Amino acid sequence: MKATYEIISQRGLEGLVIQDITEEADVGYGSFYNHFQSKDAIVAAVIDASRKFSGGLHEHIAGLASDRAEAFAMSLRMCLHLSRADRTWGWFLLRTALSGGELRSGIGEDLQRAINACLKEGLFKYDDSDMAYEIVFGLLLFGTLKLVSADLPEDYPDKLVRTALKNLGLADEKINSALEKPLPDLNLMPFLDAA
């Protein structure tokens, strides 16, 4: 699974074959079938594991935040800081986002759901709902691409998040407190290294 994760991070899902995985993992081709029935099965397992990993972190963060908007802000910050700290993870997110695979729609739906919940509670206020979502997701996507492509200052992720929150209409004092809140230790559990 780790080999599959690393290949997806490097080259994406498209054109991936079982032989790529067994070569990267340095095991025999046939041994693959002791663990998975197909390439699609191992890819689904890796994507599922990555979503559980993210989900666990977001849940942990939700427990530290004082409201939904702060949780949303901290989750965005964490996403970007993680990609800055671990480029393999950042590239994995980008490449799966471009695959049309489950992860993308998963992240998109989670993000949309979190935004809608904050709107309902009156924490976010904006006129043009479609485009605020486009701005936030665009900042996340482009910000991740920049963070995995170049060495950017440590405050870059939080600058992006401030812009995203402004566009969602979160009050300034709430933005400031959400950006000051300490994040959990991101190096605690690198994805699939703990497995």
Added chain:
Amino acid sequence: MKATYEIISQRGLEGLVIQDITEEADVGYGSFYNHFQSKDAIVAAVIDASRKFSGGLHEHIAGLASDRAEAFAMSLRMCLHLSRADRTWGWFLLRTALSGGELRSGIGEDLQRAINACLKEGLFKYDDSDMAYEIVFGLLLFGTLKLVSADLPEDYPDKLVRTALKNLGLADEKINSALEKPLPDLNLMPFLDAA
């Protein structure tokens, strides 16, 4: 070159080998070397051709626009409308943007240069220069991803561009006129089909 373009569009640059290209083009492996010295040479030729294609369209548009800001707006609209009309082209842009290859830095530099020129002339006005660029590039990246992944309404590209221009601080009446200006016929010359 067309086969290479289509493979990049489908799977990206990473892991591409000459055999993929000759199989897609349905020619013998050895015949490749009658035309190109290496895989990198054909990839560079395709990316170069795509930049010339884009450059030609942007120049044509600049001739139709009444000022730099309008030219910028029409170019953004054209980028997005092209990806909507021709998903192969849209995927090609996305996948090369994620390759760390020349095209990305090319587009990024062109965009930054165009924005800076409009700022200098006082057409764009914004406080936080870094983040307006991030918003515009994020909208372009995420908008393109949405346009190649789903059937979206014909007015979606222009909605994205309106949001981008607002964030750049372009005056409302200038935004409206830039969005009303007719674009050149985008189906006139599909990339590499004319070759």
